[in-house]
Each structure stands twice: as structure tokens, then as C-alpha cells.
Amino acid sequence: MSQEVITTKDGLKVRKLVSLKPSTSEEYREAIMHRVDHFSQKRDSVFNNMVENILVKGLELILETKIRVDDLLGDQKETVQDFIEKLLFIGL
Amino acid sequence: MYHIDGTDYLKQKYYKKTRSICPECHEPIDAEIVEREGEIWMQKECPDHGYYEDKISSSAKYYKWTHFKKKDKDGNVEWQFLKDGETNPPDCIGDDPRGCPYNCGLCEKHISTCSLALIDLTNRCNFNCNFCYANVKQAGYLVEPTLEELDRIMEHFRSKPIPPPAIMFTGGEPTVRKDFPEICKMAKDHGFKEVIVATNGYGFQRKNGKGLEFTKECMEKGLDTLYFQFDGINNETFEKTRGIKNLMSYKQRVIDNCREAGLSSIVLVQTVVKGITDIEVGNVIQYAIDNIDVVRGITYQPVSLCGRSYSEDDLKEMRITNADVIKMVDEQTSGKIGIENAWYPLTTIVEFGRIIAYLADVEPVEFTCHPDCGFATYMVVDPDTNEMVPIMDYFDPIKIVDFSNRFWDKIKHKEKEEIKFFENILGDFGKTLDKGVNWVDKQQLRARFLAGMLQYTKKPGKLMEMFTRILLNGEWESISAFTHGTLLISSMHFQDAYNMNLERTKRCIVHFGVAMPDGSVYEAPFCTMNTLHRPAIEKKVAKKAGTKVMEEFDTTKGERVLPEQEVVHNGGTKKEE
Numbered sequence: 166m167s168q169e170v171i172t173t174k175d176g177l178k179v180r181k182l183v184s185l186k187p188s189t190s191e192e193y194r195e196a197i198m199h200r201v202d203h204f205s206q207k208r209d210s211v212f213n214n215m216v217e218n219i220l221v222k223g224l225e226l227i228l229e230t231k232i233r234v235d236d237l238l239g240d241q242k243e244t245v246q247d248f249i250e251k252l253l254f255i256g257l
Numbered sequence: 258m259y260h261i262d263g264t265d266y267l268k269q270k271y272y273k274k275t276r277s278i279c280p281e282c283h284e285p286i287d288a289e290i291v292e293r294e295g296e297i298w299m300q301k302e303c304p305d306h307g308y309y310e311d312k313i314s315s316s317a318k319y320y321k322w323t324h325f326k327k328k329d330k331d332g333n334v335e336w337q338f339l340k341d342g343e344t345n346p347p348d349c350i351g352d353d354p355r356g357c358p359y360n361c362g363l364c365e366k367h368i369s370t371c372s373l374a375l376i377d378l379t380n381r382c383n384f385n386c387n388f389c390y391a392n393v394k395q396a397g398y399l400v401e402p403t404l405e406e407l408d409r410i411m412e413h414f415r416s417k418p419i420p421p422p423a424i425m426f427t428g429g430e431p432t433v434r435k436d437f438p439e440i441c442k443m444a445k446d447h448g449f450k451e452v453i454v455a456t457n458g459y460g461f462q463r464k465n466g467k468g469l470e471f472t473k474e475c476m477e478k479g480l481d482t483l484y485f486q487f488d489g490i491n492n493e494t495f496e497k498t499r500g501i502k503n504l505m506s507y508k509q510r511v512i513d514n515c516r517e518a519g520l521s522s523i524v525l526v527q528t529v530v531k532g533i534t535d536i537e538v539g540n541v542i543q544y545a546i547d548n549i550d551v552v553r554g555i556t557y558q559p560v561s562l563c564g565r566s567y568s569e570d571d572l573k574e575m576r577i578t579n580a581d582v583i584k585m586v587d588e589q590t591s592g593k594i595g596i597e598n599a600w601y602p603l604t605t606i607v608e609f610g611r612i613i614a615y616l617a618d619v620e621p622v623e624f625t626c627h628p629d630c631g632f633a634t635y636m637v638v639d640p641d642t643n644e645m646v647p648i649m650d651y652f653d654p655i656k657i658v659d660f661s662n663r664f665w666d667k668i669k670h671k672e673k674e675e676i677k678f679f680e681n682i683l684g685d686f687g688k689t690l691d692k693g694v695n696w697v698d699k700q701q702l703r704a705r706f707l708a709g710m711l712q713y714t715k716k717p718g719k720l721m722e723m724f725t726r727i728l729l730n731g732e733w734e735s736i737s738a739f740t741h742g743t744l745l746i747s748s749m750h751f752q753d754a755y756n757m758n759l760e761r762t763k764r765c766i767v768h769f770g771v772a773m774p775d776g777s778v779y780e781a782p783f784c785t786m787n788t789l790h791r792p793a794i795e796k797k798v799a800k801k802a803g804t805k806v807m808e809e810f811d812t813t814k815g816e817r818v819l820p821e822q823e824v825v826h827n828g829g830t831k832k833e834e
């Protein structure tokens with residue numbers, strides 16, 4: 166159950182939401198979860214660009230690795246972040 | 258929790274001097290913003306009309322956070338939520354000795370560009386809400402710009418060096434105009450990226466296929482978004498706010514017709530009134546989530562107290578602030594959209610937005626209003642739980658804001674001046690080569706920015722992918738895909754004469770445009786227009802209203818009974834007998 170319905174003395178239905186799950190159709194929910202696939206089914210979608218897709222996949226892998234490394238770094242995370250930021254700003 | 262927890266800043270009492278206006282005579286006067294018992298208040302004294310006070314925020318802690326200045330070790334401000342905006346050349350030089358806000362038009366002291374252009378299409382309406390200023394019947398005259406005048410206003414906005422990317426048609430009820438679809442087309446032809454209508458749903462809800470046909474036609478002509486008056490999900494609530502019974506089926510028909518027509522960008526707009534609509538805040542969120550295929554956002558608008566004098570007790574009784582709204586959202590969602598972690602002032606993303614606009618080659622949207630004007634949170638679906646969560650679960654927002662600000666500081670000169678390395682050596686011939694150099698430069702900047710964003714991303718998932726795609730191709734399709742199935746929830750508190758802070762008005766980013774009889778266009782910030790300038794301006798542009806116009810939507814006498822609607826005869830809040 167995603168909500169508790171309280172009826173006020175004026176007869177108004179007031180909900181206290183305890184979960185924020187969409188109740189939209191399964192088909193649409195799928196589209197939300199797989200939004201790129203949903204859009205790329207159109208023939209002339211920008212999401213069918215091979216170079217872009219490779220880049221995006223690459224970034225996805227980097228992100229997953231980064232999150233694992235973050236866990237390992239623990240307290241050192243901020244120092245590493247500062248260091249990487251310095252690298253990113255070189256020459257700007 | 259906020260990064261100011263445990264700091265001395267929180268222990269100090271907030272105090273700031275500013276300027277406001279007297280609620281009685283509207284003359285500009287000095288005002289103080291002070292902290293009192295965990296709240297923030299405005300105090301001011303008019304030499305002729307005495308002392309006034311009004312609540313600005315019901316949470317001093319939240320308010321102080323939004324006014325926090327992050328400083329470096331030498332005490333220089335590194336960033337704050339109060340941003341200085343870009344400016345367009347002024348339309349007038351303010352010569353009224355009273356100064357702001359009597360020099361609107363727009364004067365040289367205004368320090369933001371317009372992000373959202375507003376045009377009142379008509380003061381006719383099929384409703385007769387008791388707190389509404391736009392009503393042909395009560396005014397006794399018609400305010401309805403011709404197509405030629407509308408063209409002039411749109412031209413005025415779009416010909417500015419930094420034009421507003423979005424336009425919203427307001428009223429009255431804009432869709433009572435038969436030429437409404439043509440007006441949407443005109444806006445698209447003028448280059449507005451986003452065409453929005455503030456509507457009670459009139460044109461879109463009509464039965465027997467008419468509403469659906471109308472929705473499709475508007476979409477084809479260029480309408481993108483409905484800013485849809487939506488006070489709650491209970492008929493009783495609408496009856497109190499709009500004076501009409503059984504309005505929910507009317508509202509639902511709008512949603513259904515938009516769904517069928519494929520118009521999937523509806524923003525539910527709830528006017529938050531104490532004791533009437535405030536208990537429906539959570540209901541509206543649930544409704545939005547249940548209709549997430551067509552609803553893109555919710556805007557809460559704490560009611561502004563315009564149009565008459567309010568006593569001190571009235572004010573205390575009726576005033577709702579943005580902080581109250583976000584507390585209610587917190588309470589009514591069992592803390593899932595919490596005041597302590599989900600909400601940020603709109604100005605938070607100024608630098609971030611500028612970077613995206615520059616790197617993705619899209620028009621910037623400048624949210625350089627005052628931090629008190631509005632707060633927002635962005636809800637996305639968590640793929641693991643299929644539940645909507647604030648985007649802050651994915652990113653470390655403060656770190657990203659910090660990084661974006663520093664990044665923009667380093668690259669902003671490039672936006673103004675492209676690299677001209679080869680042109681300087683080879684003249685015109687070098688221009689083509691420089692194009693290539695600039696392209697490569699942007700690619701390396703994109704890579705750096707993405708790498709920075711990755712640093713502060715906490716969870717894997719589609720969001721980072723969508724963000725990357727916007728940056729890589731800058732296409733509308735990427736932006737649509739990003740917003741697909743997401744919900745932007747905001748709370749926008751428009752000012753009235755009691756709480757007007759001239760520091761806010763001069764930063765306003767939402768501007769009305771009015772075609773004046775002398776051929777010029779008058780541009781004024783939303784809050785000063787509604788609080789001060791509207792009566793005088795409307796008198797100048799008013800047209801005589803014929804009997805047919807006066808009677809067409811006269812709901813005040815209950816003569817015209819809409820199907821499934823019954824007008825409450827006092828034409829407004831139904832008073833208990």
C-alpha cells in the first residue's frame with residue numbers, strides 16, 4: 166500500500182504517502198526504466214549514433230568502477246577527489 | 258544534513274537591511290529582515306501608516322542556509338545562492354525619484370534577464386475565482402491584445418541579446434480565445450523553445466471530442482506545456498477555491514485528452530491556502546506520480562495577499578511561506594521528500610546551467626532570481642526499487658554545485674570570446690581552422706566536466722547516461738529522455754505589498770510584456786506588475802467590452818451552468834451559513 170488515507174471531519178480525503186511508487190501501466194513503467202531504448206526505437210533517434218553509444222558505455226563502466234573504488238577509499242575519498250579536481254583544472 | 262550544521266553561522270541571528278513598500282500607500286520604505294524565535298520576519302515602518310511585520314520564512318535554519326556564503330581561507334566569498342545575473346540593455350532609464358519599483362519598464366537597475374516571458378492573452382475567464390485580479394466582469398473593460406500586438410510583444414522579447422527561451426500565456430483563461438492555437442504558432446515562429454499556457458483547462462476539457470481535437474491542434478501549432486491549475490483531488494477543495502462543484506471530472510478530462518493527444522508535459526499548479534488546499538499537498542504528489550506519463554512537474558504557489566487590505570491578524574492567519582510548503586511536503590510524504598535534504602533554491606543551478614548551455618550549444622536558462630523566490634527538488638525513478646526518489650540520492654549536490662561554480666569561473670571567458678589563433682596569423686583564411694580548434698576545445702572541456710560530475714555521482718544508473726547524452730549532442734530528444742518519467746517539484750512564492758523585498762524584485766526573471774497604445778512594449782517583473790502597476794497599465798490598454806463579451810462567461814450570477822458544474826452563488830469561497 167502506497168498511502169494511508171485519512172478522512173477529515175469535513176469528509177476530505179487526505180493521504181499520507183508512505184511510498185512514492187508510480188501506478189502507471191506496466192508498459193509505461195518499462196519505458197521510464199529503459200528510456201533510451203524507448204526513444205531509440207524511432208528510426209532517426211539521436212540515440213542510434215554509434216560513437217555516442219560507445220562513449221556512453223565507456224563512461225558507464227568508469228562510473229561503476231569509481232563507485233567501487235570510492236567504497237574502498239573510505240576517508241581518503243576527499244583527498245583523492247581534490248587531487249583529481251586539480252588535474253581537471255590544469256591548463257584552464 | 259546541510260553543510261552548515263554545527264557552524265557558528267547557524268548560531269548567529271540573521272539580520273539584513275533592505276527596501277520594501279508600505280502596504281497602504283505603496284511608497285518605498287526601509288525594511289529589516291530579522292530572525293525571531295526560529296523564524297524570519299520582515300519589519301518596516303511607514304512614516305504615515307505605521308509599523309508592519311510579516312513572516313518571510315517559518316524556518317530560520319532553512320532560510321539561513323539559503324543565504325549562506327561559502328568563503329575561502331582568506332574570507333573571500335567563493336559562492337552563495339544569491340547570484341548576479343546577466344543583463345540586457347534597459348528599455349528605459351528610471352527617472353522616478355522614488356526609485357525601484359517605480360521605474361519598471363525595464364530600467365537600468367534591473368540585474369537579471371528574463372527567463373520566462375508572460376503575456377496576458379485576455380481577462381475573460383470561464384471561472385470566477387474570488388482571489389483573481391483578471392476578470393472582465395468585475396473590471397468592466399476588456400484587456401485582450403490583438404494578434405498584431407502579440408507579435409510586437411514577442412518580437413520585443415526575442416530581439417534582446419539574451420532572449421527568454423520560454424513564454425507563458427496567462428489571463429484570464431487564455432484558451433477562451435478562439436485564435437489560441439494560432440498564437441502558439443506565432444510563439445514558435447518567434448523562436449521560443451518552450452511554449453506554455455497557464456490554464457484552468459477550459460479548452461482542453463471540452464466534451465464530445467472537442468477538447469481532444471483542440472489539444473491536438475495546439476500541440477501541432479507548437480504548445481509544449483500546460484501549467485495546469487490544480488488545487489487538490491477533492492471536489493470540495495475546488496468548490497472552496499473556485500466556487501464550482503464537481504470540478505475533478507473537468508480536471509481529469511484535461512489529463513485524459515492530453516494523454517490521448519500525446520501531450521506529455523503538464524505541470525500541476527496548486528495555490529496553497531492555509532486550511533483549504535494545504536492538506537492536499539501530498540495528494541497532488543500522489544496524483545502526479547500516478548499520472549507520471551503526462552505530468553512533468555508540480556508547482557506550489559503559497560497564496561499572495563493582493564487586492565485588498567489585510568489586518569495584522571489576517572496576515573498571521575493566512576500567510577504561508579515556501580518553508581511551510583516544503584515542511585508540509587515532508588510531513589505528507591512521510592519524510593521521503595525531506596526539508597533537510599531534498600530542496601534547493603532555484604538559483605543553485607545557475608553556473609551548472611551556463612556550462613551545459615555553453616558546452617551543448619543550447620540557449621541558456623538563467624535562474625538568477627533571488628534565493629527567496631523559489632525552491633525545487635527533482636524526483637526520479639530508482640531502478641532498483643521502482644520508487645521515486647529525490648535526485649540528491651544520486652549525486653552529491655553541494656559538491657557538484659561547488660565544482661560547477663569553479664569550472665564555470667575558469668571557462669566563462671571562452672563563451673564571450675572564441676579562440677582566434679589562426680585568424681590572427683592568417684586572416685580570414687584562418688577562420689575555418691579556428692572553427693576546428695574551437696570544436697576540439699569544447700570536446701576536451703566536455704570530457705573534463707563529465708569527469709568532474711562522475712566524481713560526485715553516488716549511484717550508477719540511467720541518470721548519468723542521460724546527462725552525458727545531453728552534453729554530447731545537445732538535442733531536444735536527449736532533454737526529453739532525461740525528463741521522461743521524472744517530476745520537478747517546486748514552490749514559488751510570489752510577493753505582495755506586505756512581504757515585498759526590492760532585492761527580490763530587481764532580480765526577477767519572470768516578466769510581463771504589454772503592448773502599449775504608443776507602439777512600445779512595457780516590460781515589468783511579475784511581482785511588481787501584480788502588486789503595483791497592473792491597474793494603471795490596464796487602464797491604458799483597456800478596450801470597451803461589449804455585452805456579448807460580458808455575458809459569455811458570466812458565472813457570477815449562476816446563469817451559465819456548465820455540464821457537471823454548479824456555481825456556488827457567492828462566486829467564491831463557499832461560506833458556511
Ligand code: SF4
Nearest residue numbers: 357358360361364367
Ligand atoms: S523592479 Fe527592476 S525594472 Fe522595476 S524599478 Fe526595480 S530594478 Fe527597475
Ligand code: SF4
Nearest residue numbers: 382384386389429457
Ligand atoms: S481560473 Fe480563476 S485564477 Fe485563473 S484566471 Fe480564471 S478566475 Fe483567475
